[in-house]
Amino acid sequence: GENVGLHLPTLSVQEGDNSIINCAYSNSASDYFIWYKQESGKGPQFIIDIRSNMDKRQGQRVTVLLNKTVKHLSLQIAATQPGDSAVYFCAEYDGGTSYGKLTFGQGTILTVHP
Amino acid sequence: EPEVTQTPSHQVTQMGQEVILRCVPISNHLYFYWYRQILGQKVEFLVSFYNNEISEKSEIFDDQFSVERPDGSNFTLKIRSTKLEDSAMYFCASSETGVGGYTFGSGTRLTVV
Numbered sequence: 001g002e003n004v005g006l007h008l009p010t011l012s013v014q015e016g017d018n019s020i021i022n023c024a025y026s027n028s029a030s031d032y033f034i035w036y037k038q039e040s041g042k043g044p045q046f047i048i049d050i051r052s053n054m055d056k057r058q059g060q061r062v063t064v065l066l067n068k069t070v071k072h073l074s075l076q077i078a079a080t081q082p083g084d085s086a087v088y089f090c091a092e093y094d095g096g097t098s099y100g101k102l103t104f105g106q107g108t109i110l111t112v113h114p
Numbered sequence: 115e116p117e118v119t120q121t122p123s124h125q126v127t128q129m130g131q132e133v134i135l136r137c138v139p140i141s142n143h144l145y146f147y148w149y150r151q152i153l154g155q156k157v158e159f160l161v162s163f164y165n166n167e168i169s170e171k172s173e174i175f176d177d178q179f180s181v182e183r184p185d186g187s188n189f190t191l192k193i194r195s196t197k198l199e200d201s202a203m204y205f206c207a208s209s210e211t212g213v214g215g216y217t218f219g220s221g222t223r224l225t226v227v
Contacts, residue, residue, distance in 0.1 A: 008154070032214060043118075043205050043218035044157060089157060093213070099169035100145045100212035104157040 008087065010109040019077040019112075023090030023105045028071060030092035034102070035064060035075045038087045047075070047088075077110075085112045116140040118219035120206050126225045127196050135191045135222045137206030145212040146189045148181065150174070150202040151221075157205065163189065164212065196226045 013019050025033065031052040036044035050057045050064045050073075057064050063076040073090050087109050091102040119138040127133050139146050148160040161171040163181055180192045189208075193200055203221040 034214070034216070036218075041220075043207075043220045045218070046216070049214055091157075095213060099162045099164060100147065100209055100216070101159050101162055101170050102147075102149075102157075102216065103159065104149075106156045 008107045008109050010111065012111045012113065013080050015080065015082060015112055015114050017080055019075075019080045019084070019110060021075045021077075021088045021108045021110065023073040023075075023108075025071050025073060025090065025092045025103075025105065027092060027094050027103065028068075029096055030094045030103075032093040032095060033064070033066060033073055034091045034093070035062075035073075036089045036091060036104075037084075038089060038107070040086075044089060044091075080110075080112050082112045082114055085110055116217070118206055118208055118217050120204075120219035120222050122222060123220065124223045124225070126227060129198060129226055130195050133193050133196055133224060135193075135204050135206075135224070137189045137191070137219055138187050139189055139206065139208030140210075140217055141187070143208035143210045143217075145169075145209040146181075146183070147207040147209075147216070148191045149205045149207065149218075151205065152202045160191070160204075162212075193224075196224075198226050200224060201226045 034049040035047040048059045061078045065074045087107045089107045090105040121136045146163040151157045161175045162169045178194045205221045206219045207216050209216045
């Protein structure tokens with residue numbers, strides 16, 4: 001992954017709508033994926049994870065979908081709230097070659113309007 | 115809930131100076147990491163550390179960078195001679211198993227002038 005500059009993809013939704021954030025990952029050998037939320041001035045905060053032997057995992061108000069065929073992850077947030085406004089990153093992990101190294105995607109800015 | 119603590123939250127330094135960024139990982143975690151994030155860009159891996167040695171490092175982590183676990187609680191990142199392009203947020207993270215369960219600190223904003 002290369003630097004992509006200052007222009008992250010953005011998603012604007014109304015409070016109460018469902019949000020879908022997408023991520024394309026790069027390494028077909030990656031076997032573990034995590035979604036992180038990052039608020040301004042803070043570190044990445046864990047939202048949900050999924051292993052490559054699954055294609056869907058649900059948490060509280062969040063669902064992650066994994067499509068290994070096209071190397072695509074999505075994060076669905078139900079009933080989006082203003083507090084969900086943040087930058088969302090997907091991260092991938094290749095257990096065969098790394099010692100816990102995460103490779104992050106470029107991020108998506110989610111803005112929730114009251 | 116256990117936290118990863120980073121100090122200072124903001125560091126301003128002159129180009130060419132040495133800086134040490136400090137981290138206190140979660141106490142029962144065994145794997146430690148440094149990542150950086152240039153403003154507006156994605157989070158990039160720098161180095162992983164396990165069993166008192168570097169287990170993996172990126173091409174960013176050149177000879178100007180070093181890490182150390184000087185005692186049982188601290189994990190430090192040293193940049194020997196800072197450059198303008200080292201300006202970024204530096205995040206420390208730790209994990210109990212090295213697979214999942216990563217916890218990130220709130221970061222140190224390094225500004226090189």
